[in-house]
Every structure is written in C-alpha cells, then in structure tokens.
Amino acid sequence: MTRTGFVIANLFRKKTRTALTILSVIMAFLLFGLLQSVNHVFNAGADFVGATRLVTQARVSFTQPLPLSMVPKLEALPGVARVAYSQWFGGVWQENTPVFVFAVDPLRYHDAYPEYVMAEDRWQAFATTRTAMVAGKQLADHYGWKTGQKIPLSSNIFPQKNGSKAWAFDLVGIYDGKDEDWQKRTNVAFINYDYFDEANQFGKGRVNFYILKLADGARAEAVSKTIDALFENSPDETKTQTEKDFNLGFVKQIGDIGLIVRWILFAVFFTLLLVVGNTMAQSVRERVPELAVLKTLGFSDRSVLGLVFAEASALCLFGGLLGLVLATMLGVMVEKGSGGQFQLRVDAWVWLVGVAAIVLLSVAVGLLPALRARRLKIVDALAGH
Amino acid sequence: MSELMVQVRSVSKVYQRGKQQIEVLHGLTLDIPKGDFVALMGPSGSGKTTLLNLIGGLDQPTSGEIHVGGRRIDELSSGQLAKWRAHNVGFVFQLYNLMPVLSAERNVELPLLLTKLSSAERKQNVAVALQVVGLADRAKHKPKELSGGQEQRVAIARALVSDPQLLVCDEPTGDLDRKTADEILGLLQVLNREHGKTIVMVTHDPKAAEFARRTLHLEKGQLLEQAA
Numbered sequence: 184m185t186r187t188g189f190v191i192a193n194l195f196r197k198k199t200r201t202a203l204t205i206l207s208v209i210m211a212f213l214l215f216g217l218l219q220s221v222n223h224v225f226n227a228g229a230d231f232v233g234a235t236r237l238v239t240q241a242r243v244s245f246t247q248p249l250p251l252s253m254v255p256k257l258e259a260l261p262g263v264a265r266v267a268y269s270q271w272f273g274g275v276w277q278e279n280t281p282v283f284v285f286a287v288d289p290l291r292y293h294d295a296y297p298e299y300v301m302a303e304d305r306w307q308a309f310a311t312t313r314t315a316m317v318a319g320k321q322l323a324d325h326y327g328w329k330t331g332q333k334i335p336l337s338s339n340i341f342p343q344k345n346g347s348k349a350w351a352f353d354l355v356g357i358y359d360g361k362d363e364d365w366q367k368r369t370n371v372a373f374i375n376y377d378y379f380d381e382a383n384q385f386g387k388g389r390v391n392f393y394i395l396k397l398a399d400g401a402r403a404e405a406v407s408k409t410i411d412a413l414f415e416n417s418p419d420e421t422k423t424q425t426e427k428d429f430n431l432g433f434v435k436q437i438g439d440i441g442l443i444v445r446w447i448l449f450a451v452f453f454t455l456l457l458v459v460g461n462t463m464a465q466s467v468r469e470r471v472p473e474l475a476v477l478k479t480l481g482f483s484d485r486s487v488l489g490l491v492f493a494e495a496s497a498l499c500l501f502g503g504l505l506g507l508v509l510a511t512m513l514g515v516m517v518e519k520g521s522g523g524q525f526q527l528r529v530d531a532w533v534w535l536v537g538v539a540a541i542v543l544l545s546v547a548v549g550l551l552p553a554l555r556a557r558r559l560k561i562v563d564a565l566a567g568h
Numbered sequence: 569m570s571e572l573m574v575q576v577r578s579v580s581k582v583y584q585r586g587k588q589q590i591e592v593l594h595g596l597t598l599d600i601p602k603g604d605f606v607a608l609m610g611p612s613g614s615g616k617t618t619l620l621n622l623i624g625g626l627d628q629p630t631s632g633e634i635h636v637g638g639r640r641i642d643e644l645s646s647g648q649l650a651k652w653r654a655h656n657v658g659f660v661f662q663l664y665n666l667m668p669v670l671s672a673e674r675n676v677e678l679p680l681l682l683t684k685l686s687s688a689e690r691k692q693n694v695a696v697a698l699q700v701v702g703l704a705d706r707a708k709h710k711p712k713e714l715s716g717g718q719e720q721r722v723a724i725a726r727a728l729v730s731d732p733q734l735l736v737c738d739e740p741t742g743d744l745d746r747k748t749a750d751e752i753l754g755l756l757q758v759l760n761r762e763h764g765k766t767i768v769m770v771t772h773d774p775k776a777a778e779f780a781r782r783t784l785h786l787e788k789g790q791l792l793e794q795a796a
Contacts, residue, residue, distance in 0.1 A: 184674045186681060192669040476665045479626060480679045480726075481654020483647050561626045565661070 190493045196466070201498070204462045208502025208544075209509065211455045212537060215448060216510025216529045219536060222444040234403040236295065238429035239410055240392040242420040245429075248389035249419050256413065257393060262406045264398040267295035268390040272374060273340035276326060283322075283371040284336065286379035289315070295396045298365045305330075305356030313378040316352035319369030320359045328354055334372075341383040350382075392429070452544070459548040463495045467552040474556050475564030488557035495549025503541035507534060572635075573734055573766040574600035574623055579632030579642075581618050581789075592618045593789040595632070602733070605760040605767045607780035614786040616770040617738055623768055624657050624736040625649045637733060654682045658727025658765075662739035664719040666711040666726075673698065673707040676725045683730065697725040700763075701755060717748035724755060728765075735759065737769040741776050753779040 194201055239257070241247040248270070257266045267288060274284035289310040293299070301317065309315045318328055328334060337348045352374055360366035380387060395410075397403055407423040414421045467474070477487055507529065514527035576598040583590045592615045600606055600623075608616045621627040622634055625641050628649075634642045637656055644652060666675045673694050680690045698704045701721040711719050720740060727735055737756065741749035757779050759765045769780060777783045785792040 184670070184677050184681070189670070189678075189681070192667075192674075196669045472665060473667060476661075476667075477678075478650065479624075479653065479659050481650050481682050483650040485647075486682075562621050565626075565665075 186490065186493075190490060190497060193466075193470075193490075194494055194497060200462060200465075204459055204498060205502040205505075207455060207458050208499060209506040211451050212503045212506025212541075213510045213513070214451055214506075215540060216507045216533055216537060217514060217527055218444045218448055219533045220510075220514060220527045220529050222441050234425040234427075235397055235400050236426045237395045237397065237403060237407055237410075237423050238392050238426055239395065239421050239423045240429070242411075242422045245391050248391055249393065249421070251388045251390060253393065253414070253419070257395060257410065260406060260409060260413075262398050262402040263395050265291065265294045265396040267291040267394040267396070268376070269392055269394065270376060270379065270390045271340070272336075272379065273338045274336040274372070275339055276336060281339075282326075282336070284316075285371065285373055286376040287373045288376050289317075289373070292373065292394075295394045298361045299358045299369075300361050301356050301358035305358075308355040309373075309375065312353060312355055313375060314351065314353050315355045315378075316372055316374045317356040317358055318354060318372040320357055320366070321370040322372055323354075323357045325370070328357070330354055330356055338383075341379075341385060343382050344384050346384070394426070395423075452540070455544065456547055459495070459498060459544070460551075462498070463491075463548050463552040464555075466494070467491060467556055471559065471564050474559055475561045478559065478561045479565070484557045487559070488553045491556040492545075492549045492553040495552065496545040499541050499545040499548065503537065503544070507537045570601040570603070572599050573602040573604065573637060574598070574768070575633075575635040576619070576623070577633040577635075579619075579622060579629045579634060581615070581622065581627070582630045591789065593622075593629070596789065596791060598784070598791060600766065600768060602766055603760070603764050605757070605779070605781040606769065607777035607783040608768065608770045608786060609772065609774070609777055609783055610786035610792075615789040616786050619786065620736050620738055620768060620770050623734075624659060625653050654679060655730060656732050656734060658724075658730070658732045658735045660720070660723050660727050660735065660737040660740045662742040664711070664716075664723045664743075666719055666722055668711050671708050671710055672703060672714065672722045672725075675711070675722055676729050679726060679730045693729050694725075697729040698722075700728060700759075701725045715748075716744050717751060720744065720748075720752050721755065724752070724759075728759070733764075733766055735765050735767045737767065739770055739772065741771070741773065746775075749773070749776065 239249070239253075241249055251268070254266055254268070257263060268291070270286040272284040272286055274282045276282045289306060293306045299319075305317065309317050316334055318334075322328070332354045334352045334354050336350050336352065338350060339348070342348045343350065358369065360369050376390075395406070397406060403425065410423045411421050474487055474491075477490070478484070482490075510533075511529040514529045517527045576596055578595045578597055579593055580591065580595055581593040583592060592613075596615075596619065598619075608619065610616050618627070622629055622642075623636065625636070625644070629642050632642070633640060639652065639656075641649065641652060666672075667678065670678070676694045676697050677690055680693060683690075685693065695704065695707075698707055701724050703718060703721050703725065706714060706718060706722075711722070714722065724740075735756070740756070741752050744752060753776055756767055756769070760767050760781070767780070769776070771777055
C-alpha cells in the first residue's frame with residue numbers, strides 16, 4: 184500500500200456518495216467545457232491581421248440599413264478591390280421553417296466571395312434572371328431543392344407591393360464551398376437584389392451591410408478606420424469590422440453571450456462548491472477518531488492535512504478531467520452532427536482554464552476540511568470532544 | 569536497579585474546560601523499568617488515561633518532566649513528538665480504532681508508511697506481526713469481517729509492526745468478553761515476557777490487572793501505592 188492507495192481507499196469509503204459527488208463534478212466540467220468554448224468563440228474577437236474582407240454596417244446596428252449611394256464612395260477608397268452588399272430577406276419555407284436568405288448583387292457577391300463555387304453560367308443566370316435564387320448545397324440537400332425548381336418562400340419582414348408576403352423564386356443554381364470549411368457554410372440562399380428592391384413594399388435602395396474585398400490584407404485596419412471616418416457625423420455613420428467580428432456580432436444580437444455563460448458557470452460552480460465542500464466536510468467529520476489514530480501512529484499534522492487535501496483534489500481532478508474529456512468529445516460530435524454550424528471546440532485554451540478551475544475548486548473545497556484535520560488534538564479527538 | 573524505560577518526574581496536568589481549570593495530575597512521580605508490565609487502575613477521573621497519554625507522547629504535561637527510553641519528551645514539539653511516536657511507542661485502544669476501509673494487513677502496514685522500508689520489506693514485517701498475534705490467515709479481511717478479539721489482535725499487530733520498545737494500552741479488553749479478553753491479555757503477556765516489550769496498560773478490570781507484573785493505583789491524580 185502507498186499513501187496514494189490509502190487516499191483512494193478513503194475516497195471510496197462511501198461509494199454512493201463519492202460516485203454522486205464525482206458525477207456532479209463531471210457534469211459541471213462538461214458544462215464548463217462546452218459553455219467556455221462558446222464563450223471563447225464569442226470573446227476571442229478577430230484582429231485585422233490578414234483580413235481579406237471587411238464588413239461595414241450602420242454604427243448603431245445592422246438592422247438600420249445603409250443607402251446604396253455609399254457604393255461609389257467605398258469603391259473609390261484605396262485598398263478596396265470590390266464592394267458587395269447584402270440585405271436580409273427573412274425567408275420562411277413552407278409552414279414555419281426559417282431559412283437564411285439574403286438579397287445580393289450576384290456578380291459583386293461572386294467577386295467578393297470566390298470561396299463559393301458554382302459554374303460561371305449559373306452565376307450569369309443568377310445575374311440576368313430577375314426572380315433568380317441560388318442556394319447553398321447544404322440547404323438544397325436538406326430541403327431537396329433542384330436547379331430549375333420554383334421555390335415559394337414567404338418573408339417575415341418584407342411584403343410585396345400587393346401586400347402579400349408570399350414570394351416565389353427560380354432556383355437557377357446550387358453553389359458549394361471551395362473546401363471543407365466553406366462547405367460547412369452553404370446553408371444560405373441568395374436572391375437578386377434588384378428584383379427584391381423593386382418588388383418589396385418598404386425602403387428602397389438600402390442594404391443591411393457592405394462587404395468589402397480588400398486588395399491588400401495588411402491594410403485592413405487602416406481601410407476600416409478610413410471608412411468609419413468618412414461617414415462620421417453623417418446621417419449614416421458606419422461601423423467597419425472584420426468579417427469574423429461581424430459574424431460574431433450577428434449572433435450576439437440574442438444577448439451578451441459572455442455574460443450569460445459566466446452567470447450560468449457561476450451558478451454551476453457555486454452549487455458544485457457546496458456539494459463537494461459538504462462531501463469533504465462530512466467525510467472529515469465522521470472520521471475524526473480515525474484521523475486522530477493516524478496522528479497517534481506518528482503521522483504529522485502536515486501529513487494528515489496532505490491526506491485530506493489529496494482526497495479533495497483527487498475528487499475534483501478525476502471528475503474535472505473526465506468532464507473536460509467528455510466535453511471535448513461532445514463538442515466534436517455536435518460539430519459533426521450540425522454539419523459544422525455549431526463549432527463547440529474545446530481547445531487548448533478551454534483545457535487550460537478548465538485545469539485552473541480544477542485547481543481552484545480543489546483548494547476551495549479541500550482547504551477547510553484539511554485545516555480542520557490538521558488542527559485536531561489527538562486526546563480530544565479520541566475522547567470524542 | 570534495572571534500566572528505566574519511563575521516568576515521570578513531578579508531573580502535573582491541568583485542563584482548561586471553558587473558564588474552569590481542572591487539575592488531573594498533581595506532581596506525579598513514577599518509574600517504569602524496561603521489560604515491565606504495569607497495570608494502571610483507579611476510579612474514573614483519577615487520571616489513568618491522562619498519565620498514559622503523557623507517557624505515550626499524545627499530550628504534554630503542564631509541568632514536570634517525562635523521559636521515555638532515555639529521551640525527554642515533554643519538551644518536544646508537535647512534529648518531533650509525532651516522529652518520536654512513530655518509532656518508539658505502539659498504541660492499543662479499547663475500541664481497536666482500525667481503519668474500516670483497509671484490510672487487516674493494510675491496517676498493520678499503516679505505521680510503516682512513515683518509514684523508508686521498501687514495499688517488500690513492509691510486507692515481510694506485516695506478515696511477521698500478524699503471525700505473532702496469530703492472524704496470518706485473516707490478512708485480507710476487513711475489520712467488519714473480523715470478531716472483536718481478532719480486531720484487537722490486528723490492532724496489537726499494528727502497534728508491534730515498527731518494533732517499538734513501549735506499548736501503551738488503554739483498556740485493551742474493555743470491549744471484549746472474558747474468554748477473548750484473557751486471550752488478548754495472554755498475548756500481551758507473551759509480548760512482555762518473550763519479546764521484552766515494556767507495557768503500560770490502563771484497566772478497570774482487576775482480573776486483567778492480574779496479567780501485569782505489577783499494578784499501580786491512581787486516585788485524584790496521585791499514585792496511591794505500588795504493589796508487586
């Protein structure tokens with residue numbers, strides 16, 4: 184037997200209690216791993232280094248549209264190779280299935296996003312057919328759409344001039360991504376902006392955001408500042424950011440994800456602290472005479488402190504690491520299962536924070552019982568005082 | 569005069585219980601030669617267990633000196649006392665105080681974790697100790713699978729395994745029936761007579777005291793007599 188063996192034997196003194204406690208630690212760290220990976224994605228931000236595209240939206244929110252009259256001004260800026268624009272359509276398929284549909288200028292979008300691949304004649308058909316629609320491969324496969332098909336969609340925002348929210352588009356092509364990463368982003372459909380702008384009842388000549396393809400990625404930050412300075416103090420002030428930041432901001436509309444995640448994790452860990460802390464305190468309380476016997480046999484106060492602390496640490500370490508491993512595996516499964524839409528990657532950074540949380544938890548739940556064990560006076564403990 | 573194992577000189581012990589001070593031992597002086605087997609008797613509250621705790625280095629006197637095996641132990645720090653206990657004293661309690669999660673052999677091995685012995689050496693020492701107490705065939709059993717007498721034998725093996733010269737036993741038969749108690753006391757007698765262990769035993773039982781070489785009576789914190 185070793186001291187480690189003794190610690191493990193003590194841990195399994197009450198098997199059910201230990202198993203339930205470990206289970207609660209596993210669940211907490213599973214949740215921690217998954218939520219922290221979400222938090223990390225939302226808080227990581229993107230710097231301008233190497234950015235090949237910028238997105239310009241209204242300073243307040245992308246729901247406030249910008250005028251198309253900005254296009255020549257943006258195109259004239261040094262470093263901007265091509266300007267595309269996009270307007271949210273708000274499509275609903277059949278009964279109540281929302282689909283991502285944007286109204287775009289087909290050829291500008293094609294130039295801005297060479298990562299989306301489709302035969303050139305399909306791009307031309309998209310540009311020349313007023314009621315045209317192109318759909319991403321994932322989306323088309325999911326709903327069984329075929330090129331040449333009429334796709335009826337309703338918009339939950341934009342009615343046609345006759346007041347009807349029912350629209351119909353001709354599917355002229357199905358695009359794919361140039362590589363695995365881009366293939367995961369083909370769950371969006373595009374319609375022809377000119378037709379949409381002419382046929383809808385609301386605002387004319389306005390778009391939600393501009394996409395600027397840059398001639399030189401090294402100048403991304405400078406171009407971004409120039410654009411925002413250009414429209415400062417105008418009725419349409421802008422906010423220009425990298426594409427990645429914009430995409431994150433899009434999802435952040437549902438709320439401050441970081442804050443939500445932090446509060447959930449705070450609640451989870453506070454509960455965990457009580458559960459594991461109580462287990463350890465109870466474990467020491469019911470073993471006071473045994474701890475006194477250890478001291479009688481010659482174990483020093485420090486050794487006894489170490490044994491109790493090791494028990495708490497083993498509980499947190501085993502449960503915590505298992506939770507993080509499960510979170511890593513589940514993250515991969517979720518990413519695969521969602522076709523890459525939910526990228527819950529429990530990466531090295533999440534692991535690092537997780538291990539730090541395990542250490543903190545061990546100290547928080549182990550220190551007080553360990554100190555109590557250290558302070559035990561043999562004579563009093565043996566006498567049951 | 570034979571060599572002394574225990575020398576207690578003018579020892580007093582005062583406990584603080586709330587605002588009240590309780591003086592349990594009053595200037596007690598006592599010599600126990602090496603190889604002796606002493607039974608400490610007396611009414612409850614007479615200071616028997618307190619004296620035993622002081623001799624075993626579990627507690628410190630309020631005043632006076634205690635020498636065990638030639639070492640003055642009343643001046644040792646808590647850490648030094650722990651180390652000293654590990655090598656010099658074996659303890660046997662009334663309620664055995666075995667670790668319920670460990671088998672008999674692992675309970676006996678526990679004090680050896682504080683030594684530098686290898687795993688093989690520890691195993692060998694454990695086997696010898698269990699052999700001495702006649703429980704070699706119960707090595708793998710956990711305490712709850714043993715009878716009271718067997719548990720106390722394991723506790724004695726644990727007290728013996730690091731080969732201390734002094735055994736302190738606090739009511740070692742207090743929880744056992746007469747027959748089993750006599751077996752345990754017989755075992756202590758063998759350890760005293762054949763293995764040369766010095767034994768100090770607290771007991772309420774006059775029959776148990778008969779197994780000792782001599783009996784000391786305490787009353788109100790003082791020794792009354794020293795009977796051969």
